[in-house]
Amino acid sequence: MKKTTINSEDFRGLLSGLRQYSLTLALVLVIAGLTGCDEKNTREINLRERINDAELVMIEPEIEGGILRFGFDLRGSPDEDAMQYLPFLKYLEEATGLTFELRFMPKGNLIEDELGSGNIQFAALGVGSYLQAHAKYGVIPLVKGLNAEGRAEYQSVIFVTPDSPIRNIDELRGKRFAFGKRNSTQGHLIPQILLFEHGILLGDLSGVEFTGSHYNCVNAVVNGRFDAGGIQDILGRRLAEEGLIRIIYTSEYFPSSGIAANRDVPPEVIEKVKRALIDFKPAGAHAEDLYHWERTAMVNGFTEAQDKDYEILREWSIRLGMLEASTEKKTQ
Amino acid sequence: MRLRTNIILLIVMIVMITGLGSSLMVNRMMHNMLAGELNNQAVIAARSLAEHISHNVINGEIIEAQETVIKMVQNSRSIQYAYVIDFDGRLFTHSFEGGFPSALAGEQYRYHRPVSAQSPVVLHLKTDLGQIADFGYPLIEGMKAHIHIGINEDFALARITALRNRIIGFTLLLACIGIAAGIFMSRFITRPLSEFLGAMRDFGTRKRQEEIDLKSGGKEIADLTLAFNSMISDLKRTEEERERLMSAIEQAAETVIITDIDGTIQYVNPVFESFTGFTCEEVIGHSVLVLKSDMHDDDFYQEMWDTVSSGGTWNGRFVSRKKSGLLYTEEVTISPVRDSSGAIINYVAVKHDITENIRLEQQYNQAQKVESIGRLAGGIAHDLNNLLSPILGYGELLQEDLDPDDERRKSVDEILRAGFRARDLVRQLLAFSRKQTLEYKPFDMNEAVTGIEKLLRRTIREDIEIKIFQSPGIRMVMMDLGQIEQVIMNLVSNAQDAMPEGGRLTIEVSEIELDENYASRYQDVEPGMYVMLAVSDTGCGMDDETRERVFDPFFSTKGALGTGLGLATVFGVVKQHCGHIWVYSEPGEGTTFKVFLPVSENKYTEEKPVEKMIIDLKGSETILLVEDNEQVRNLTHIIIKRQGYTVLVAKNGEEALAAMEAHAGSVQLLLTDVIMPGMNGTELYEKASAKDPDLKVLFMSGYTDNVIAFSGVLEAGTFFIQKPFTSLTLAAKIREVLDN
Numbered sequence A: 001m002k003k004t005t006i007n008s009e010d011f012r013g014l015l016s017g018l019r020q021y022s023l024t025l026a027l028v029l030v031i032a033g034l035t036g037c038d039e040k041n042t043r044e045i046n047l048r049e050r051i052n053d054a055e056l057v058m059i060e061p062e063i064e065g066g067i068l069r070f071g072f073d074l075r076g077s078p079d080e081d082a083m084q085y086l087p088f089l090k091y092l093e094e095a096t097g098l099t100f101e102l103r104f105m106p107k108g109n110l111i112e113d114e115l116g117s118g119n120i121q122f123a124a125l126g127v128g129s130y131l132q133a134h135a136k137y138g139v140i141p142l143v144k145g146l147n148a149e150g151r152a153e154y155q156s157v158i159f160v161t162p163d164s165p166i167r168n169i170d171e172l173r174g175k176r177f178a179f180g181k182r183n184s185t186q187g188h189l190i191p192q193i194l195l196f197e198h199g200i201l202l203g204d205l206s207g208v209e210f211t212g213s214h215y216n217c218v219n220a221v222v223n224g225r226f227d228a229g230g231i232q233d234i235l236g237r238r239l240a241e242e243g244l245i246r247i248i249y250t251s252e253y254f255p256s257s258g259i260a261a262n263r264d265v266p267p268e269v270i271e272k273v274k275r276a277l278i279d280f281k282p283a284g285a286h287a288e289d290l291y292h293w294e295r296t297a298m299v300n301g302f303t304e305a306q307d308k309d310y311e312i313l314r315e316w317s318i319r320l321g322m323l324e325a326s327t328e329k330k331t332q
Numbered sequence B: 001m002r003l004r005t006n007i008i009l010l011i012v013m014i015v016m017i018t019g020l021g022s023s024l025m026v027n028r029m030m031h032n033m034l035a036g037e038l039n040n041q042a043v044i045a046a047r048s049l050a051e052h053i054s055h056n057v058i059n060g061e062i063i064e065a066q067e068t069v070i071k072m073v074q075n076s077r078s079i080q081y082a083y084v085i086d087f088d089g090r091l092f093t094h095s096f097e098g099g100f101p102s103a104l105a106g107e108q109y110r111y112h113r114p115v116s117a118q119s120p121v122v123l124h125l126k127t128d129l130g131q132i133a134d135f136g137y138p139l140i141e142g143m144k145a146h147i148h149i150g151i152n153e154d155f156a157l158a159r160i161t162a163l164r165n166r167i168i169g170f171t172l173l174l175a176c177i178g179i180a181a182g183i184f185m186s187r188f189i190t191r192p193l194s195e196f197l198g199a200m201r202d203f204g205t206r207k208r209q210e211e212i213d214l215k216s217g218g219k220e221i222a223d224l225t226l227a228f229n230s231m232i233s234d235l236k237r238t239e240e241e242r243e244r245l246m247s248a249i250e251q252a253a254e255t256v257i258i259t260d261i262d263g264t265i266q267y268v269n270p271v272f273e274s275f276t277g278f279t280c281e282e283v284i285g286h287s288v289l290v291l292k293s294d295m296h297d298d299d300f301y302q303e304m305w306d307t308v309s310s311g312g313t314w315n316g317r318f319v320s321r322k323k324s325g326l327l328y329t330e331e332v333t334i335s336p337v338r339d340s341s342g343a344i345i346n347y348v349a350v351k352h353d354i355t356e357n358i359r360l361e362q363q364y365n366q367a368q369k370v371e372s373i374g375r376l377a378g379g380i381a382h383d384l385n386n387l388l389s390p391i392l393g394y395g396e397l398l399q400e401d402l403d404p405d406d407e408r409r410k411s412v413d414e415i416l417r418a419g420f421r422a423r424d425l426v427r428q429l430l431a432f433s434r435k436q437t438l439e440y441k442p443f444d445m446n447e448a449v450t451g452i453e454k455l456l457r458r459t460i461r462e463d464i465e466i467k468i469f470q471s472p473g474i475r476m477v478m479m480d481l482g483q484i485e486q487v488i489m490n491l492v493s494n495a496q497d498a499m500p501e502g503g504r505l506t507i508e509v510s511e512i513e514l515d516e517n518y519a520s521r522y523q524d525v526e527p528g529m530y531v532m533l534a535v536s537d538t539g540c541g542m543d544d545e546t547r548e549r550v551f552d553p554f555f556s557t558k559g560a561l562g563t564g565l566g567l568a569t570v571f572g573v574v575k576q577h578c579g580h581i582w583v584y585s586e587p588g589e590g591t592t593f594k595v596f597l598p599v600s601e602n603k604y605t606e607e608k609p610v611e612k613m614i615i616d617l618k619g620s621e622t623i624l625l626v627e628d629n630e631q632v633r634n635l636t637h638i639i640i641k642r643q644g645y646t647v648l649v650a651k652n653g654e655e656a657l658a659a660m661e662a663h664a665g666s667v668q669l670l671l672t673d674v675i676m677p678g679m680n681g682t683e684l685y686e687k688a689s690a691k692d693p694d695l696k697v698l699f700m701s702g703y704t705d706n707v708i709a710f711s712g713v714l715e716a717g718t719f720f721i722q723k724p725f726t727s728l729t730l731a732a733k734i735r736e737v738l739d740n
């Protein structure tokens, strides 16, 4: 009798103990539950089933309609360039209500071909490229870039290293000379015009190379591989200020390069975009959203461009054998 | 038991909580760390991959890009795969051998497109290759092309799981240890505690009185034991003290009552019970009012209550009621009892029955009163006696001288009769004032009653029946027979007066013992054997007021018919016999007087000396008469001279001695007053007998303080005559002394 009493007392003690600790227990369970619930939503997929590359090519991505591709030549690193151009495209989207997509030109693919073939709808073209594209595909010029002084013209500079004995262009005869891209206006056409004007033909030089870009050109000279080089004026002046190079000659002004459209782009779209480009104020209202726009050749925005603005350079191109005279007829 | 359960539960709980908590925390932390780590790893990989292949993608250099991608996957333990989507949203290249997984070729990679490098999109995939976190990262910020890197989490997860399992295992181990520790601790804590509890229970039920000795349990239990033991010894001390106080209260002669502040009785001591007749069950819980008598008015109780309730101590007397309804007077002290804060919590009444004291006091007062009146009466009686002596003496002489036929003889007879009446009255006065001189002899009370019986039957009215109960063979009483007869007469006459319509008178004699108990209640009683004389009647009885005053001299309810000296005389005689008188009476029921006289050692009556017939009262001897009162001296001189004696007369002791000296012949008898200025009678006799040893003496006395002072009894063989006396009595007495 007594024993059962003790047992039941014991049992009651345990129960009341549990009751006493039940809150704590519940807390523990809740914490455990919460931790358990923390699992991320996991999708279960099978990676073993494969398709070969041939089949893969068949899977076409969904093309998003109405997208206008805007092409640029890669100038620096893709990231850096994207940072410069994406805010600009954003501005255009906002101003026109159209959708733009940034495209860099693959190496070896010429921008005039891309624009002319309709792979891209708009492109920022150097004068040389424009002349080619115009001649070949009849691309439509929209605007010319305005430089720091607000002019739709630019120059090229001939430079040497600061410690070079070369003082003027005439001394370049028999020297090694570096250009930028072959179809670049400021990096090739204008420097060659300057050499030509000083009676120096390419054959008079001991070595010539198209380095592919203004930067490569500077690198080639500063590294000592070449004695002199020709690049666009804004970059040239900046580097000269930094003491990296010394400018020995600056060209006269030529009409600046600008933006052109594929000829299949509807005229109303062209008109809209042209308007927006002319309204673009990189130093003014829109400066805030841009990234180092001053490093472009369109520091102050744009002004309307006509094909006839490029007549002089077209003649020089033909004269220097860079453009076939016959192709010119096509565009007009 | 509960404590033990609690300890075990508590330990288990603590261990579980800390264990589970830490395992959960570690698990979570590790997961977070892993997620962060993987994220970092993926971001770093994606960024470097993007840097390396963005040109390739722009330029469509698939081979170069694939090389880079595969190299990266191979070089990393946790990167499971990587693939690149180009600017048109096409798969540009990937690291999978043997074809791209069709699951990823579907909508997965087309919609799974990161917005920016700041928030890479992470997909958690559970695959046959393991748990994979798929990070989507833009190839060039802001552009459509992007990279996917699949990080296999299994390796890291396996480590986390192992760690978590180890912690859980450790927790369970700790819980087991905790339970073991709980059981262990219960041995060391709860067992001594339960032993301790048992000891305390035993102590509570008084099974135990000694201190506890616990061997186990550590310091706290030891401290507890110590504290408990000191508590026990304190309690024991308190208990002993309490018991001491208790027995003091219980054995006290005083009645002790303890009440609460409302006057409800909480305690009474045994004396209370035996004295009042109430048991404690009958009064505890009741108001003290049960003891209240109607003898005091409300103001009296109010004053008493006001005193004690205001914190004062009340001292005084009041009359209370026993259970039987009997009233008794108490000397009471009521004091408040305060608690430690000073508030009154109880009242204690200590009471002492003083009913007896009051009675003794009254007795004493009575005695005092009788004494003082007696003294007055004695003084008067003494002078009266001296005045009566010549009246009676000369009257007798005149009577003797006159012829029986002489006309004047009648007048002389009347004078003498009035004189004798006056003498008897003075005797009574002296008797109650106890100032007469008594002649004590051992006597049987039965005989005293028998002796007076005839007289009684003659004098008591016919309508009263007299019954006498005697106890033959009882011990003697030293008594003055005449006085005792007087006592009987007075009591009987009162009984007769109380029964005007007749009734029964009973006289009873017996020997009884008055014990200590009885003696203690009366001031004048010594315990011992007594002879009782009881006189009872069936008369009108007395009320309390009358009964209290019956022994007062001159108290009478009988107006002019009563002197009020009857019972005063009885009282005086009884007192002079060292006896005791007791009265019981109820109005309308009758009265009993009981007289107790101490027994004498002599049991039997001595042979009664044959009364000598003194025929010839004349003599020729020489008598020296000494008396300071001139009238008495002259009268006495004439009486004894007529009998033929030669008389030498002196006023006082000195003169007497001188006269004896001057007298030629011898002197045979000295007849002297006891009280005289200068030398008293006794001294005179001593001196005179020194001169003449054959000298005989007869003392004369009205009364004498000195004789009383000598115990009121003349030495045996000493002769004595009470003044006033007749000439015949004196002549006979003188002859008796001279012929002895």
Ligand SMILES: Nc1ncnc2c1ncn2[C@@H]1O[C@H](COP(=O)(O)OP(=O)(O)OP(=O)(O)O)[C@@H](O)[C@H]1O
Binding pocket: B490, B494, B495, B496, B497, B498, B537, B539, B540, B541, B542, B546, B550, B555, B556, B557, B558, B561, B562, B563, B564, B565, B566, B567, B568, B591
């Ligand atoms: N047996 C008795 N019954 C009733 N009353 C008594 C009795 N004995 C005495 N008394 C009362 O006591 C009073 C005093 O008595 P006491 O013998 O002293 O005087 P007395 O009888 O009045 O007068 P006296 O004795 O001189 O005739 C009486 O008056 C009477 O009232």
Ligand SMILES: [Mg+2]
Binding pocket: B490, B493, B494, B562, B566, B567
């Ligand atoms: Mg009387």
